[in-house]
Amino acid sequence: MGERLKGLLEPRSVAVVGASPKERSIAGTILRNLQGCGYVGKLYPVNPRYDEIFGLPCVGTIDDLPPDVDLAILAINRNVVLEAVEACGRSGIRNLVIITAGFKESGDEGAKLENQLREMIERYQLNVVGPNCMGIIHSSDRMKLNASFSRWFPPGGEIAFISQSGSIGETLLECFEDAGLGVSRFVNLGNRAGLTENDFLPHFAQDDQCRAIFLYLESFSDPREFRRLAADIVKTKPVVVLKVGRTEAGAAAVASHTGSLASSDAIVDAFLRQSGALRVTTIEETLTALRALERGVLPEGNRVAILTNAGGAGIIAADACISHDLQVPSVSNRLRERLADFLPPEAGFGNPVDMIATASSEHYEKALDLMLDESDAAIVIFRPPLVFHEPVEAVSAGVLRVAEKRPNKPVLVCTLSDGETVAPLVAPLRDAGIPTYAMPETTVAAHSILCRVRDLRKQGEWVPAERLDAHGGAEAVLERVRRAGRMGLFFDEGAELLSAYGISVCPHAYITNGSEGVRFLSEVGSPVVLKIDFPDLAHRFEQGAVITGIETPQALGEAIRRLHSVIDSLALDGTRLLAQKMISGRELIFGLEQDPSFGPAVMFGIGGTLVEVLKDVAFGLSPISEIQAEQMIRSIRAFPLLEAFRGQPAVALGPLVQIITAISQIGADFPQIVELDLNPMIADEHGAMAVDILIRLAAE
């Protein structure tokens, strides 16, 4: 697959169709960028109106181009784009970057044009970036190529950057440069009529010059393929995604901006987590994340040692650690004694260890070495004090010696300044891949990202749940419902389908008369509940269609009579009465919906009104591994309610994991199930049983 895009990303020669001698035009800028960036291949401006542009001889038309052209950049009027693409196809130019705007993003006419373009791409099997894009950049030892009108050309580095938006792409290239982040690849996807992010991911995954992949996206072109690719890539390289349109207002803007359908944000969160990709939400967080990931050492645990010569900064760092769920364990007594051997009594010996302003580079080196014994990572805060009897780089040297001895423990350095005083301290650290930051809270945010990337690596690991061979039995049920012309399932049909996937249902029976009822009552024991089983009946409690807490045959007889009169009054002819054993335990909610972009989505939550108000639920997208299912369960805020609590034993998590993976499989096996709601399921220390089952099928 690397081969397929080689001509696009590393072309031997490039034609700029529509090249112009106007310096400040887009077409002129592209040619100037190609000339000025250090590109060593051949350049052909194509424009019948000029003999030469910027000293390069002009070619009249695409048909006149020599056969060695690997890549054509189209910076021409919208009306002639299709013609030019056709000409490229005919001439055997397979790789195109279409800069021209005015396609899908600009209304019906543009959308029509884009469809024609897609057909042509298909017909000639072209690799097309765009239309409506800024171009592509390659800046490595192998090649310098600025096939874009970006004003920023990165000096090279280890980040591959794929951006859906041009303006944000250019903005970030500028930010990356200011932050000292190296970018070797930049692709602005634009409208993605041809190539998408998924085409570039495998290429950058195999590229030795790329250590991290960053994507700015407003929508995913093919989420399932993205997940398949990312889950594999993150085993060796972090994938960082700034997916915007998180909120309703943002999503509305996305829709008008790119014509893409935005998806519910909780689902996107779940999707990226399951892909093993790190989701960032702001440009600041993007910069922090990429700088932290440059070196790539991920900590084993969450224990952080904080070492400082400025007390207040240590406190800010400790505060930030706790808000990021990192641990700042106090140093042990043994360690405290060893620190006291060389630190003054005025020092603070907790964690942070505040070595006060008199700390020397030797103090830093010794204390860091000792503290790493008891932690998984260290944050070293050093602000050069007014009186410091050494060159500041002595501190870096000590830190580097310790870091070298402990290659699996990340050390991050905070200098409380990015001014000249600390420059000699920062330079050797950066060269050695130790991330440095000015502010303590940013240092901690960076470390928290290392921990998240470590956890995501596990989330992305694909250990599929055992696949159930339930398809046959479930299919028979759905076929019966379909033939009956219904969209909702009766309880027994739902129970049969769930049972085929190993999901337990509470003891139940249909009751036509008192004596059947008494038999059920004696079999399962009291109390029982009696309800009218009618799939399309909304608000069943309010309608009086459910009677709970039935303890005696007399009460049961009375309940049967009352429900029959409800059936009569609501004209629910032919419906049956369902008796269920009332079981006690903790109420859970499981659900399934089919997301138009992301496919089957499983929801999990704890029952009750407060959860409803707080929207404390977790989503997972099919397929869901057991690790991912357990992560869903543990991620809800109310999770402590499932643990041993007020004398009740902890709910068994294993069965809940099985239910989630089974529902995920149901959603994948039967896309026609548009809605599935198990609300509530009752769980205890042994397992969980469905009490209410709502399943609805799509209209045919």
Add this chain to the structure above:
Amino acid sequence: MGERLKGLLEPRSVAVVGASPKERSIAGTILRNLQGCGYVGKLYPVNPRYDEIFGLPCVGTIDDLPPDVDLAILAINRNVVLEAVEACGRSGIRNLVIITAGFKESGDEGAKLENQLREMIERYQLNVVGPNCMGIIHSSDRMKLNASFSRWFPPGGEIAFISQSGSIGETLLECFEDAGLGVSRFVNLGNRAGLTENDFLPHFAQDDQCRAIFLYLESFSDPREFRRLAADIVKTKPVVVLKVGRTEAGAAAVASHTGSLASSDAIVDAFLRQSGALRVTTIEETLTALRALERGVLPEGNRVAILTNAGGAGIIAADACISHDLQVPSVSNRLRERLADFLPPEAGFGNPVDMIATASSEHYEKALDLMLDESDAAIVIFRPPLVFHEPVEAVSAGVLRVAEKRPNKPVLVCTLSDGETVAPLVAPLRDAGIPTYAMPETTVAAHSILCRVRDLRKQGEWVPAERLDAHGGAEAVLERVRRAGRMGLFFDEGAELLSAYGISVCPHAYITNGSEGVRFLSEVGSPVVLKIDFPDLAHRFEQGAVITGIETPQALGEAIRRLHSVIDSLALDGTRLLAQKMISGRELIFGLEQDPSFGPAVMFGIGGTLVEVLKDVAFGLSPISEIQAEQMIRSIRAFPLLEAFRGQPAVALGPLVQIITAISQIGADFPQIVELDLNPMIADEHGAMAVDILIRLAAE
């Protein structure tokens, strides 16, 4: 009060005691700073070992100083500090900055010295900053004074900055300068043996050259006085506080750093909110806040218009608005039509309005003017596109014209860069007080701060709740309990105390036999609950000391027998049985505790296990105004459960506000009440009644 500190903050002449010719020593740096900063008063180095230092004639001892010295800076050995302070006192030098460290922060001996210092300050009525501090700075048109060893001397501006920590103080001075923020006053408090933040606040409040006051604090020296001062100041000037030690780990570091007692962070949040001060949590947020507050226009509502020529940045801004609880309402149809008159059809007409890269300065001006019709503030995103046919400052000029026409609607500008391209755009905006930012998320964060400051101004407004004249009745109850030698109150005692403060209690009666019980049952109606009323009985439900749901005289008789046997088995001789009417409604929790630093703290929450797990409660510190009490109630996440919900009418908020203000008054009237728990109180659309009452007094 301005007069009192005039000699300290605007001295006519300064003595540097312990001055040294060593350039890189602290004492040497202070003298150099005073010489180099532009200070025009007289400078007297004091040191018997030199004749002159840096060209200034040296004075041998403090006693030799001329009588005009307003301020003495002590940069001498710890052992001679007291002697020097005594000499200053004797010589009539009232204002001192004690740089020397080694006092309270360094252990028992230092603490002893500091106590002696405090006595001396009291005796001579001295104004002392420090000890263990960096010094003070004044940089305004009136005076340039760098009486510190800080390496950063601000060029002047409108922020007054009070810092407890020296290293963070200097760090922030550097950050402020980088961020273009002007500081005119800097005080590093150090150990606060003499002057505290509360001494400087009124001074800076009256200073015309100060438009905002910023404090970095690790603890408050006198919280109630701070609140009294701040609530007054915030009516005209924002007070921004970076109070660190938010978390347990941070608080541990604070304790070792300054020897101060750190308080629970939720209480600090409540305290600052009630003071009307803006709490910031990171250095980044500090910078964002102070830059937003420079101009000082606060929006009336939360509606934000977003205008952009870069779609992606608009989306990021809209996302950020929603996560900050700001509204991004869609533009009206009327407005959409007027925008369509001049914007191209490819533009996005929602909100954000994406004018695409072809937008001119005229487009910006017209669209901004129109959009402000329908919003309270605007975020203008302008990234100079590659092809832009005007100077970028044309965009600023248009924005400024609109902003001038609408002085009550803040306009914030985001340039997606802080490079040279945008410098000519940014400069005129900054000069006119329009805040500019590089990143969209930072722009939104800044705007959200303006909204918070507006809301805090209302929070700080002191409209006291009507004060209840309940003291007498309540005192009689507590006196009876004290004389009985108890620390806990019986239910009837608690009920009497609450009733004196207007808090309702559910119908109840003590029952000694069946017939009394039957009478109560017939009076109040079933069901009733019967419990053993014994203040020190923990886990009453588990002990079988409470029987609920009693409907009949028979059940009541049985309950009386059962509870008597519990009384016997637990040997609770002399306790009584309490009958209560069981009432239904929504369960609430109210509590009171006495915080060692902040005084009486009232807690409010919704009952139930989930709330307990999620710690979804609000705190308020006495005194609590009605506005503040209502804010507490509305601030809990589960607040929607109190509104009309699932067929139940909304809970009446007025009575809850009265309960909170009453408990706050109880806490203030009776500091000996160390604990008060009303868990639950049952609330409905009419009011709320206490069902359980736990009140404990301090041991005498």
